[in-house]
Amino acid sequence: DTAVSQTPKYLVTQMGNDKSIKCEQNLGHDTMYWYKQDSKKFLKIMFSYNNKELIINETVPNRFSPKSPDKAHLNLHINSLELGDSAVYFCASSLTRGRGFITGELFFGEGSRLTVL
Amino acid sequence: AQKITQTQPGMFVQEKEAVTLDCTYDTSDPSYGLFWYKQPSSGEMIFLIYQGSYDQQNATEGRYSLNFQKARKSANLVISASQLGDSAMYFCAMREGIIIQGAQKLVFGQGTRLTINP
Numbered sequence: 001d002t003a004v005s006q007t008p009k010y011l012v013t014q015m016g017n018d019k020s021i022k023c024e025q026n027l028g029h030d031t032m033y034w035y036k037q038d039s040k041k042f043l044k045i046m047f048s049y050n051n052k053e054l055i056i057n058e059t060v061p062n063r064f065s066p067k068s069p070d071k072a073h074l075n076l077h078i079n080s081l082e083l084g085d086s087a088v089y090f091c092a093s094s095l096t097r098g099r100g101f102i103t104g105e106l107f108f109g110e111g112s113r114l115t116v117l
Numbered sequence: 118a119q120k121i122t123q124t125q126p127g128m129f130v131q132e133k134e135a136v137t138l139d140c141t142y143d144t145s146d147p148s149y150g151l152f153w154y155k156q157p158s159s160g161e162m163i164f165l166i167y168q169g170s171y172d173q174q175n176a177t178e179g180r181y182s183l184n185f186q187k188a189r190k191s192a193n194l195v196i197s198a199s200q201l202g203d204s205a206m207y208f209c210a211m212r213e214g215i216i217i218q219g220a221q222k223l224v225f226g227q228g229t230r231l232t233i234n235p
Contacts, residue, residue: 033222039205041156055225056222071210089161102215103169104150106223108162 003027006091006109013081014117020077023091023114031055031096032074033106034066037088049074050096081116088113119212120144121226128231131200137184138194140209149190149213151192152223153183156206165207168192196231202232 004025013019025032033056047057049056049068063079074091091104122141131135151196168176168183171205176183184193196203207230210223 031221041228045222045224086161087120092162094221096221102216103152103167104212104221105149105152105164105167107164108154108160110161113160 004091004107004109006089007113009110009112011112011114012117013115015081015083017081018077019078019081019114020075020115021074021089021091023074023093023109025072025093025107027093027095027107029093029095029107030031030071031094032068032071033092033094034074034076037111039117040070043090047076060061068111071080078114081114083116086114086116103114120224121209123209123226123229124205125229126227128229128234130231132201132233133198134235135195135197136199136203138196138209138231138232140192140194140226142190142192142209144190144209144211144213145200146213148215149211150216150217151183151185152210152212153181153192153194154208154225155203156208156228158205161170162208164168166194199233201235204231205229 004073007022009016023036031050033048037043046060047066052068064079088111091109094106141157149170151168155163161224163200166178168185180197206228208228
């Protein structure tokens with residue numbers, strides 16, 4: 001019963017290739033995110049989607065393109081991979097509207113470790 | 118400017134001792150939320166505790182408590198009676214402003230690697 005699941009967990013690929021990471025959440029959340037964790041463990045937001053609509057688009061190269069077919073899925077496609085893209089990519093989700101008290105905490109997937117050779 | 122600062126890259130503590138992980142933040146928004154996450158060596162991010170800027174009391178969750186000092190802009194995590202399984206990276210994070218659909222983002226600190234020694 002994984003709440004936020006990402007596939008694949010590991011990706012090893014050559015420079016110049018295109019790759020995708022898929023993410024699904026079964027928490028009924030309305031907002032999903034992609035975060036990147038670099039080799040120094042620093043976590044930075046890349047994108048945020050709310051009900052399939054792109055809301056946050058941080059300074060990320062155009063080679064990164066998120067796609068949200070519905071509010072439970074958020075995929076990340078990366079074109080022309082570069083060495084500097086090697087990182088762990090985390091998908092996350094949160095609830096930003098609902099009954100009761102909302103903290104807005106993020107629920108993270110297990111991460112997808114991308115290695116570009 | 119750094120929004121979240123964690124000044125301790127690494128901490129070493131004896132099992133069963135209490136440990137305090139430091140976090141200071143920078144915001145001019147009166148409404149914000151502060152979070153702590155744990156990342157064990159297996160890599161997943163685990164939510165530990167939340168503190169809202171208007172909360173009158175410090176947040177507590179089991180062995181975790183948050184020492185919230187608003188005037189100092191600090192939100193230190195206190196782990197009581199540490200256990201070997203507490204060894205992990207710990208991240209402090211902040212959400213500025215109120216929660217708006219999809220527009221909220223958490224900004225993370227650099228993390229503190231905590232090692233519990235037997």
